[in-house]
Amino acid sequence: MTDPRRDYLDQILRSGVSLPPALAAAFASVPREAFVPEGFQRRDGSWVHPADPDFLATVYRDDVLITKVDGKVPISSSSQPSLMAIMLMALGVTPGMRVLEIGAGTGYNAALLAALGATVTSIDVQADVADRARSALARAGVAGVRVQHADGYAGLPGERFDRVIVTVGIGGLSPHWLEQLDPGGLVIAPVKQAGTHPVLAVADPSDARVVCASGFMAASGPLNADHPYAFPAPAPAGALTGLVQAAPSRFDPPLTEIAYRDLWFAAGAWSHRATHALLPSTALLPGTAVPSGVTAVPGRDQSCLALLDEPRTGGAVVLPDGTVLAGGHAALRYGAMAVEIIDRWIAAGRPPMQAWRVGLTLTGEDKSPIWAPHTWELRP
Known part of the structure; x- marks a missing residue:
């Protein structure tokens, strides 16, 4: 019988992602099934249960696992592993780094960070999601991660971090994250543009780098507040007719x-x-x-x-x-x-999105501003 975890790594590699040895070891060692003990939803809307014969094979696919829905709207998940890998590589984590994670999800991403040697603080605005992530991390025997129920916009006042990674779609970066970064720090975040969430690497808000495309569930609260530079909200099915x-x-x-x-x-x-x-x-x-x-x-x-x-x-x-x-x-x-x-x-030569640099500007609500995309420049 094929080892689903070995095939899992092969799937990530086939997606075009080149895994460095430490990250490959993290994906190989952290049991993804421990983070979905109640099952998850397939893309077709059906639910996969741990007792199902194909449970492990489905867990170890290069695909998102939806773990919580509100009606028909997904509101919590374990992200697609190849996307997680790209974001983790962009984060540039080395052993001993302090990482702030915004959006706990299942806890699986924090477990991968811990396997890379980071000390992780994960924040989620949904109390039940934070509780389940905390339980999953304990069940998997993962040390070095604390999970807090709080609004991620504030970060963690009074503490310092080397990296911030955001696992929900946001309209802009909280200035608190940048204030809590030590010199040389970096934020990796999927920031809304044109109805999607390109992932940005931000060390300096005036010169953000584009990492990759992504599709994330939207955050709530000030991280997605409307602002003058926002794009139109996506058009739902049926809104555009007679084309x-x-x-x-x-x-x-x-x-x-x-x-x-x-x-x-x-x-x-x-x-x-x-x-x-x-x-x-x-x-x-x-x-x-x-x-x-x-x-x-x-x-x-x-x-x-x-x-x-x-x-x-x-x-x-x-x-x-x-x-x-x-x-x-x-x-x-x-x-x-x-x-x-x-x-x-x-x-322009059909430039990839990675050829762009993005300038962020402080906008949003007066009491809770965000750094949102404002200018774009193609770089050779």
């Missing part, structure tokens, strides 16, 4: 998922109307052909880059093959904006 083709396909074959996210990031840098849209196949007018590169599955939404108009019922959608769909009262203008973004990205 017709405004420009033909540009990419054959269609952009890979990574390249599509690169274009998406550029769209957010060049237009503050860029966001995320869930586009059902019914959004196309009767008789409109589904463009190449798009699989129209009845009842399944397509995750797309969109430029959303002010009424939030129209605008333009850019598909992975470069086809532009547009609708609403300003369809012509938004369709032209989308084409201009594609042209500009191609002319």
